Amino acid sequence: xxxxxxxxxxxxxxxxxxxxxxxxxxxxxxxxxxxxxxxxxxxxxxxxxxxxxxxxxxxxxxxxxxxxxxxxxxxxxxxxxxxxxxxxxxxxxxxxxxxxxxxxxxxxxxxxxxxxxxxxxxxxxxxxxxxxxxxxxxxxxxxxxxxxxxxxxxxxxxxxxxxxxxxxxxxxxxxxxxxxxxxxxxxxxxxxxxxxxxxxxxxxxxxxxxxxxxxxxxxxxxxxxxxxxxxxxxxxxxxxxxxxxxxxxxxxxxxxxxxxxxxxxxxxxxxxxxxxxxxxxxxxxxxxxxxxxxxxxxxxxxxxxxxxxxxxxxxxxxxxxxxxxxxxxxxxxxxxxxxxxxxxxxxxxx
Amino acid sequence: xxxxxxxxxxxxxxxxxxxxxxxxxxxxxxxxxxxxxxxxxxxxxxxxxxxxxxxxxxxxxxxxxxxxxxxxxxxxxxxxxxxxxxxxxxxxxxxxxxxxxxxxxxxxxxxxxxxxxxxxxxxxxxxxxxxxxxxxxxxxxxxxxxxxxxxxxxxxxxxxxxxxxxxxxxxxxxxxxxxxxxxxxxxxxxxxxxxxxxxxxxxxxxxxxxxxxxxxxxxxxxxxxxxxxxxxxxxxxxxxxxxxxxxxxxxxxxxxxxxxxxxxxxxxxxxxxxxxxxxxxxxxxxxxxxxxxxxxxxxxxx
Numbered sequence: 001x002x003x004x005x006x007x008x009x010x011x012x013x014x015x016x017x018x019x020x021x022x023x024x025x026x027x028x029x030x031x032x033x034x035x036x037x038x039x040x041x042x043x044x045x046x047x048x049x050x051x052x053x054x055x056x057x058x059x060x061x062x063x064x065x066x067x068x069x070x071x072x073x074x075x076x077x078x079x080x081x082x083x084x085x086x087x088x089x090x091x092x093x094x095x096x097x098x099x100x101x102x103x104x105x106x107x108x109x110x111x112x113x114x115x116x117x118x119x120x121x122x123x124x125x126x127x128x129x130x131x132x133x134x135x136x137x138x139x140x141x142x143x144x145x146x147x148x149x150x151x152x153x154x155x156x157x158x159x160x161x162x163x164x165x166x167x168x169x170x171x172x173x174x175x176x177x178x179x180x181x182x183x184x185x186x187x188x189x190x191x192x193x194x195x196x197x198x199x200x201x202x203x204x205x206x207x208x209x210x211x212x213x214x215x216x217x218x219x220x221x222x223x224x225x226x227x228x229x230x231x232x233x234x235x236x237x238x239x240x241x242x243x244x245x246x247x248x249x250x251x252x253x254x255x256x257x258x259x260x261x262x263x264x265x266x267x268x269x270x271x272x273x274x275x276x277x278x279x280x281x282x283x284x285x286x287x288x289x290x291x292x293x294x295x296x297x298x299x300x301x302x303x304x305x306x307x308x309x310x311x312x313x314x315x316x317x318x319x320x321x322x323x324x325x326x327x328x329x330x331x332x333x334x335x336x337x338x339x340x341x342x343x344x345x346x347x348x349x350x
Numbered sequence: 351x352x353x354x355x356x357x358x359x360x361x362x363x364x365x366x367x368x369x370x371x372x373x374x375x376x377x378x379x380x381x382x383x384x385x386x387x388x389x390x391x392x393x394x395x396x397x398x399x400x401x402x403x404x405x406x407x408x409x410x411x412x413x414x415x416x417x418x419x420x421x422x423x424x425x426x427x428x429x430x431x432x433x434x435x436x437x438x439x440x441x442x443x444x445x446x447x448x449x450x451x452x453x454x455x456x457x458x459x460x461x462x463x464x465x466x467x468x469x470x471x472x473x474x475x476x477x478x479x480x481x482x483x484x485x486x487x488x489x490x491x492x493x494x495x496x497x498x499x500x501x502x503x504x505x506x507x508x509x510x511x512x513x514x515x516x517x518x519x520x521x522x523x524x525x526x527x528x529x530x531x532x533x534x535x536x537x538x539x540x541x542x543x544x545x546x547x548x549x550x551x552x553x554x555x556x557x558x559x560x561x562x563x564x565x566x567x568x569x570x571x572x573x574x575x576x577x578x579x580x581x582x583x584x585x586x587x588x589x590x591x592x593x594x595x596x597x598x599x600x601x602x603x604x605x606x607x608x609x610x611x612x613x614x615x616x617x618x619x620x621x622x623x624x625x626x627x628x629x630x631x632x633x634x635x636x637x638x639x640x641x642x643x644x645x646x647x648x649x650x651x652x
Contacts, residue, residue: 025455025459074439076443097416099447125632125635128636129636129637131632131635131636132635134439134443135582135585135631136576136632136634136635137579138626139575139578139582139628139631139632142575142625142626142628143625143629143632146621146622146624146625147621147625149621149624150619150621150622151617153621154619169464169589216598224414238420254616269447269594272440272443272447276440278457292417309454309455311450311455311458312449312451313451314447314448314450314454314455315448315451315452315455316451317451318451321440321443321444321447321449322436322441322444322445322448322521325430325436325440325441326430326436327446328436328437329434329436329437330434330435332435339612340473
């Protein structure tokens with residue numbers, strides 16, 4: 001019930017903020033809000049082919065961020081890991097045009113491993129060399145973008161060499177579309193199963209508990225014994241990259257059917273807002289991913305119908321993130337203040 | 351060979367200038383124990399502020415707008431982190447995202463969605479009489495825009511200020527032991543706020559340099575990770591102003607080599623050159639981290 005109320009509150013806050021920015025910017029506000037509605041959830045086509053199709057990568061990348069942040073790993077690199085996954089999946093799917101379902105499975109597994117591998121670079125840098133993962137993952141995002149740019153102009157370029165993209169993936173190696181649901185594809189089912197399973201692992205298993213213990217207070221987790229902090233953070237980092245890589249693989253096999261440079265319109269960055277708004281809980285990520293997918297789908301419609309710059313979405317996302325972390329900090333501080341006044345006495349007083 | 355050397359050095363200095371400014375600003379912030387990942391946002395906001403200021407008030411207006419843009423982002427960081435006690439890393443990421451969204455939206459709203467190339471007035475090179483006629487290096491080092499000379503001066507001045515003044519000592523004390531500094535009567539929060547704002551001024555100026563001394567126009571996301579690279583340069587320079595200046599020069603030289611190699615028609619994919627600064631950052635961080643000592647309180651929750 002509280003989750004439902006919070007979701008309604010979040011929607012109201014988002015729509016309110018958009019309306020305010022539209023009014024300040026002097027746009028035709030009713031028309032723009034109408035476009036936001038019709039472009040996101042106003043029709044069956046918009047709901048399935050625009051919003052839910054976008055929700056799939058956001059669910060998986062949002063879940064990736066949630067897993068990492070829960071373990072105290074600031075993985076900002078979901079974007080690069082998604083691209084690595086897309087490239088890996090595309091390479092396999094293109095190499096196996098006649099293998100049918102086996103190609104789909106192998107391609108998705110490869111994409112998942114590629115994402116984990118890309119995250120693994122940052123994980124090694126963190127554990128071996130003490131490099132802040134915030135900086136290393138951002139650098140790896142840029143490197144992944146240039147690597148894909150190289151692939152679609154080099155080894156994976158389509159045979160005519162006219163366009164910066166790979167060949168189309170054979171129909172048999174694509175993810176099937178869901179009947180009667182436009183462009184919506186089987187990836188939705190995969191994403192839901194994975195995200196629900198990850199949420200269950202976090203909530204109900206010892207590994208999930210260890211991750212959260214490390215994320216809350218790694219020194220306490222280590223001194224309480226039986227928790228190898230480095231192992232837990234590394235595994236969380238790899239799992240996070242794997243989820244983002246799977247998102248990239250699903251995007252290639254289910255939506256684009258080829259490898260492009262602009263495979264992702266920034267899903268890996270939006271994922272941070274998705275995860276934080278969900279309180280880093282994978283199950284709630286399903287809801288917030290849908291919310292942001294609707295927002296981004298609607299923003300496209302606002303740009304087409306009312307001339308509102310679609311970059312407005314980034315402003316909304318940023319304000320939401322700031323609101324969430326500030327509210328969390330205030331809540332934590334209230335608790336801490338109570339504790340400190342109760343317990344801690346200045347040394348000079350004793 | 352000396353024919354090629356002068357343009358190489360000039361390109362090194364040109365690329366290093368915004369990196370040095372942003373990194374020296376972040377150095378001040380990190381020496382108080384804070385990490386502002388929003389530096390990237392400050393650089394971008396500075397670039398946009400430079401365009402807006404320059405179209406209204408020429409080059410001087412451009413630099414004023416650049417600093418204002420950086421300060422706006424920095425002030426938001428200070429409010430969120432120092433007043434509301436929000437997480438530094440997430441706040442910084444959000445502010446970078448905010449800068450991307452806000453500059454993109456304002457740019458399209460004010461100057462048209464097509465993003466037609468807008469020309470901002472640029473501040474041309476100002477040769478320093480005498481020094482410019484030094485063989486080979488003179489023209490590269492002393493025929494640069496004013497903002498580059500400012501960067502030349504800033505590094506030694508900051509080095510002196512941090513090590514030789516009471517205020518500098520206080521600032522460093524905050525970064526090592528904020529509680530002890532507070533007990534010694536240092537206004538910790540005020541000092542941190544001032545450092546963050548100074549970091550914003552310099553980050554904004556770095557963005558302004560991109561527009562006013564280099565590109566002559568604004569492009570969405572034109573900071574292109576320079577703020578993040580500046581964060582790495584602070585580590586590489588071991589949190590010391592002169593080290594940071596050297597680190598910026600190293601990155602400038604790496605970028606300049608990229609132009610040189612491309613001009614020589616070296617047969618490697620051009621994406622390798624584009625990715626080079628980011629690869630170099632990773633390598634440099636892996637090499638520098640173990641030996642450098644960060645301020646003890648760096649990144650700790652307040």
